[in-house]
Amino acid sequence: MKIGIVGGTGDIGEGMAMRLSPFYDVVVGSREQDKAEATCIMGREQLLKRGKTCSLNGVTNQAAIDAADIVILAIPFKHVAGTLATLHGFENKIVVSPVNPMEKQDHFVFVPPNEGSAALMIQKMLPKEARICSAFNTIAANKWKALDEELDYSVPVCSDDADAKKEVMAVVNRISHLKAFDAGPLSVSSMVESLTPLLLNIARYNKMRDVGIRFH
Amino acid sequence: MKIGIVGGTGDIGEGMAMRLSPFYDVVVGSREQDKAEATCIMGREQLLKRGKTCSLNGVTNQAAIDAADIVILAIPFKHVAGTLATLHGFENKIVVSPVNPMEKQDHFVFVPPNEGSAALMIQKMLPKEARICSAFNTIAANKWKALDEELDYSVPVCSDDADAKKEVMAVVNRISHLKAFDAGPLSVSSMVESLTPLLLNIARYNKMRDVGIRFH
Numbered sequence: 001m002k003i004g005i006v007g008g009t010g011d012i013g014e015g016m017a018m019r020l021s022p023f024y025d026v027v028v029g030s031r032e033q034d035k036a037e038a039t040c041i042m043g044r045e046q047l048l049k050r051g052k053t054c055s056l057n058g059v060t061n062q063a064a065i066d067a068a069d070i071v072i073l074a075i076p077f078k079h080v081a082g083t084l085a086t087l088h089g090f091e092n093k094i095v096v097s098p099v100n101p102m103e104k105q106d107h108f109v110f111v112p113p114n115e116g117s118a119a120l121m122i123q124k125m126l127p128k129e130a131r132i133c134s135a136f137n138t139i140a141a142n143k144w145k146a147l148d149e150e151l152d153y154s155v156p157v158c159s160d161d162a163d164a165k166k167e168v169m170a171v172v173n174r175i176s177h178l179k180a181f182d183a184g185p186l187s188v189s190s191m192v193e194s195l196t197p198l199l200l201n202i203a204r205y206n207k208m209r210d211v212g213i214r215f216h
Numbered sequence: 217m218k219i220g221i222v223g224g225t226g227d228i229g230e231g232m233a234m235r236l237s238p239f240y241d242v243v244v245g246s247r248e249q250d251k252a253e254a255t256c257i258m259g260r261e262q263l264l265k266r267g268k269t270c271s272l273n274g275v276t277n278q279a280a281i282d283a284a285d286i287v288i289l290a291i292p293f294k295h296v297a298g299t300l301a302t303l304h305g306f307e308n309k310i311v312v313s314p315v316n317p318m319e320k321q322d323h324f325v326f327v328p329p330n331e332g333s334a335a336l337m338i339q340k341m342l343p344k345e346a347r348i349c350s351a352f353n354t355i356a357a358n359k360w361k362a363l364d365e366e367l368d369y370s371v372p373v374c375s376d377d378a379d380a381k382k383e384v385m386a387v388v389n390r391i392s393h394l395k396a397f398d399a400g401p402l403s404v405s406s407m408v409e410s411l412t413p414l415l416l417n418i419a420r421y422n423k424m425r426d427v428g429i430r431f432h
Contacts, residue, residue, distance in 0.1 A: 107400045107401070107404060108404075109403075109404060110404075110406070110407055152432075156414065156418060181418050181421070181422050182418075182421035182422055183414060183417055183418055183421065184323045184417040184420075184421055185323065187325075188323060188324075188325060188326075188413070188414070188417060190326070190410070191326055191410045191411070191413060191414040191417075192414065194406070194407045194410055195407070195411070195414075197404070197407060198372065198399060198404070198407040198408065198411075199431065201399055201400040201404060201407075202372065202397050202398075202399055202431050204400075205397070205398035205399065205400055206397050206398055208431075211431050211432070212431070212432060213429060213430070213431060213432075214429070214430045214432060215415065215418055215424075215427050215428070215429060216368075216427070216428060216429075216430060
């Protein structure tokens with residue numbers, strides 16, 4: 001199975017690519033292919049150093065979509081609309097949104113778009129045949145990249161497409177100690193997306209770093 | 217310190233009263249004093265059976281407020297406005313809202329009032345001198361009542377009153393293994409309140425019971 005990461009050279013995309021590429025063919029997308037290739041060279045080195053083989057290739061964002069079965073949109077909320085407007089070919093792909101619409105004031109605030117959540121906005125922007133899921137919303141970039149640390153977190157997954165949800169949950173469960181939980185339909189993805197500003201505030205006010213969540 | 221529980225004979229209030237009364241003077245309020253007294257008789261028995269002494273007394277909701285330093289509003293969201301309209305004397309009290317505005321459709325949905333959250337609505341309804349905090353939002357009624365089980369959860373606490381928040385966090389930290397986290401000002405309490413419908417959905421879709429949350 002091929003996983004394409006749009007924005008794969010960003011803070012979160014880079015770590016995701018490294019975590020996923022020992023298990024899946026990962027195509028890292030970027031606006032500039034050179035940057036994507038550089039990220040992959042670095043990623044392969046990091047993994048090789050740890051005795052892991054991987055499948056990690058740098059391409060453009062469009063080529064990452066074209067090649068992939070699952071497309072992860074690893075882009076900050078403010079760039080989602082602009083980026084999606086330049087891309088196509090999402091039909092019949094599983095599209096994963098880890099996007100959290102939030103703003104930093106004195107603290108972090110959940111500021112959803114009119115659709116109610118980033119995932120619902122993305123659903124509206126993409127063709128009907130795109131199979132939208134939200135997942136990975138609450139895993140901090142630093143944690144993705146800290147390859148020597150296990151990721152011991154719960155990951156709520158929302159989707160209206162039961163099979164797509166199942167596939168994404170299986171991907172989640174392959175990574176470190178992540179555990180996927182079915183969190184219901186895409187209409188309630190706002191309750192997942194708002195976790196991230198909450199966790200950032202918890203970190204800030206309690207002098208913690210990269211706070212995650214576990215359901216039990 | 218005296219803790220008054222408005223709605224103390226309800227599902228959540230009853231368990232809270234039993235958990236708190238070994239450490240604090242707890243006054244259980246109800247619309248009917250008889251019911252509050254019956255709850256306290258039952259609660260004292262449950263605690264005595266486990267070799268615990270307690271201070272647990274049943275009164276009316278108004279008497280619970282009048283007696284207390286900290287008032288917990290253990291009432292479902294749909295009854296909050298109606299109940300508060302019949303009560304007074306909240307000035308200079310710490311008022312704790314564990315209230316979650318949500319509706320059950322096919323799944324649970326966060327449906328905040330116009331103010332943005334139950335805590336903000338309560339703040340608007342009560343006199344300015346009331347010191348509003350939100351806390352205990354995500355602890356399930358069954359867990360409160362299961363006295364032989366430890367409560368091993370994180371509890372985000374929001375307030376604009378730093379001293380009130382500190383006192384409420386200290387109360388949280390006295391109960392079983394609960395751990396209080398400063399989650400910021402009351403303006404972001406919606407991000408805490410929306411956790412509860414998320415957890416109820418997680419329980420439903422993953423065949424779990426009484427799901428709670430831990431930050432780490």
